[in-house]
Amino acid sequence: MLRILGKQSSINVRKVLWSCEELGLPYQQEDWGAGYRATDTPAFLALNPNAMVPVLVDGGFVLWESNTICRYLAGRASDTRLLPLEPARRASVEQWMDWQATELNNAWRYAFMALVRQSPAHQDPAAIEASIANWNRHMHILERQLERGGPFVCGDAFTLADVVLGLSVNRWAMTPLAHPELPAVRAYYDRLDQRAAFRRHGRNGIA
Known part of the structure; x- marks a missing residue:
């Protein structure tokens, strides 16, 4: 049995839970992180x-x-299906996964910490505004990708790129900010909602 250590409210934990369900892999999820078992203990740091x-x-x-x-x-x-073997198709999936983890995540971090987490360390109005603008700029990149191909990020087939970016779209949609009109992204978000695992781990009321 796979063990997944991390609280269910974590966006990164939810990627893994969603992937397991899409792949039909049984797992045991254990709550670790803020509010649960501490991750700064020697036992966890060894992992x-x-x-x-x-x-x-x-x-x-x-x-x-x-x-x-x-x-x-x-x-x-x-x-x-989720991670193709053919080199070009696989590289496309991994490209968008890496873009999510680096470019997109870095864009939203300050605004999300300010507007959702209410972090006292993230209350500079200019920095919030800049982060929102950068976040929306990256969402326009996703919009153009979906317009070119679709219905999923890498074309006709649902892949791991949709797992990681689907959760990112959910975070963007649920954060209280001025959202530009991105019809392809909105349609994509609704399309993912047809998947039971996304409703449990993505569009589940948690940003």
């Missing part, structure tokens, strides 16, 4: 020296970094 969730424990194998975990799970399940 992930970054003291962050999620952590996957598969027998004697331990893995951290949510997008890497999702890739591992697809390989473990020998599932080429």
Whole structure:
């Protein structure tokens, strides 16, 4: 049985839970992180020296970094639907996964911490405004990608790129900010809502 260490409210934990359900992999989820078991203990740090969730424990194998975990799970399940074998198609999926983890995440971080988490350390109005503008600029990039191909991020087929970006779209949609009109993104969001695992782990009232 796979063990997934991390609280269900974490966006990165939800990527892994959603992936497991799409792949039909049984798992045991354990609550770790703020409000639950601490991640700065020696026992947890031995699993992930970054003291962050999620952590996957598969027998004697331990893995951290949510997008890497999702890739591992697809390989473990020998599932080429979510992560194709053909080099160009696989690279396209991984490109958008990496874009989500680096470019998109860095864009929304300050605004999300201010507007949703109400962090006292993130209350500079100019920084909030800049983060919102950058976040929306990146969402326009996703809009153009969906307009060019679709109905999913990498074309006709649902892949791991949609798992990680679907959760990012949910975060954007639920954050109280001025949202530009992005019809392709909105249609994509509704399309993902047809998947039961997304309703449980993505569009579930948690940003």
